[in-house]
Amino acid sequence: MPRSLHFALAAALAVIAGAAPATAADRARAAVACKAVDESLTYECTIKLTNRRTGAPLENAELVIGADMPSMPMAHNVKPVTATATTNPGEYLARLSLEMTGDWALRLSVSGPLKDQMVEVLNFTEKGSGPRARRARPH
Numbered sequence: 001m002p003r004s005l006h007f008a009l010a011a012a013l014a015v016i017a018g019a020a021p022a023t024a025a026d027r028a029r030a031a032v033a034c035k036a037v038d039e040s041l042t043y044e045c046t047i048k049l050t051n052r053r054t055g056a057p058l059e060n061a062e063l064v065i066g067a068d069m070p071s072m073p074m075a076h077n078v079k080p081v082t083a084t085a086t087t088n089p090g091e092y093l094a095r096l097s098l099e100m101t102g103d104w105a106l107r108l109s110v111s112g113p114l115k116d117q118m119v120e121v122l123n124f125t126e127k128g129s130g131p132r133a134r135r136a137r138p139h
């Protein structure tokens with residue numbers, strides 16, 4: 001059997017098998033949205049993890065989130081938090097306590113079905129997270 005056909009067959013079988021299992025080479029994709037809770041600068045964050053290759057929700061993952069300000073290296077010391085899975089497949093919750101508003105780089109460390117590390121830069125206001133502010137904006 002030609003190699004390419006063999007590969008196509010393997011891929012087809014993976015699809016037939018339903019949830020294509022994550023392989024060691026797979027990467028994760030994260031969508032993060034945070035809402036401020038009553039305490040100032042505390043945020044409830046919802047993180048949706050998917051397998052970047054298959055698009056399937058990433059279930060049973062261990063997710064640890066650290067936070068730092070790109071504009072202020074070494075200035076902050078936010079303790080990484082472990083997210084908890086919700087009942088929605090691939091969805092996780094984490095409560096972050098930041099030290100000021102502005103752009104924060106969230107470092108998402110994923111392990112379990114696959115191992116990956118992603119950095120998401122988001123702008124945090126008193127209300128929640130949004131797209132990062134302009135890169136050159138003074139802090």
Ligand SMILES: [Cu+2]
Binds near residue numbers: 069075076100102
């Ligand atoms: Cu800062």
